[in-house]
Amino acid sequence: MIKHWGYYIVLFKDKHFKVKLLVISPKKQFSLQRHNFRSEHWIVVEGCGEVMLDDSSFLLKENHSVYIKRKQLHQLKNPLDNKLKVIEIQYGVKLKESDIERFNTRIKIKRRLITLKHGINFANIKGLLPKIFTKRQNIDFKK
Numbered sequence: 001m002i003k004h005w006g007y008y009i010v011l012f013k014d015k016h017f018k019v020k021l022l023v024i025s026p027k028k029q030f031s032l033q034r035h036n037f038r039s040e041h042w043i044v045v046e047g048c049g050e051v052m053l054d055d056s057s058f059l060l061k062e063n064h065s066v067y068i069k070r071k072q073l074h075q076l077k078n079p080l081d082n083k084l085k086v087i088e089i090q091y092g093v094k095l096k097e098s099d100i101e102r103f104n105t106r107i108k109i110k111r112r113l114i115t116l117k118h119g120i121n122f123a124n125i126k127g128l129l130p131k132i133f134t135k136r137q138n139i140d141f142k143k
């Protein structure tokens with residue numbers, strides 16, 4: 001399946017798990033996303049990727065892996081000039097593309113979580129946004 005970030009191939013599929021080869025083009029990335037019905041395990045088989053989990057990010061090198069819990073915010077970027085190849089193992093009760101909740105930016109998801117947690121209406125305080133997001137927020141993304 002061809003995507004804006006590269007392509008993927010389904011290598012194996014069963015009732016509760018699916019194995020894919022993801023090929024991320026140079027300087028491309030997935031959208032920030034989460035899944036309600038599945039967890040994922042990424043194993044880098046070629047290249048080096050930048051992984052964002054909740055509010056932290058780190059590099060993932062060849063032969064290293066990361067586990068992404070159900071409902072955990074995540075994103076994968078290829079910061080290099082070569083293709084990034086990743087084996088993705090999905091596990092859960094719903095393994096369809098419809099189980100992807102996408103977010104355009106990290107600020108959008110922070111706004112949404114702060115609104116849910118603190119009841120702040122960002123439409124009424126647009127002038128405060130630069131001040132709010134210049135300092136690192138201590139947001140518990142797991143709630």
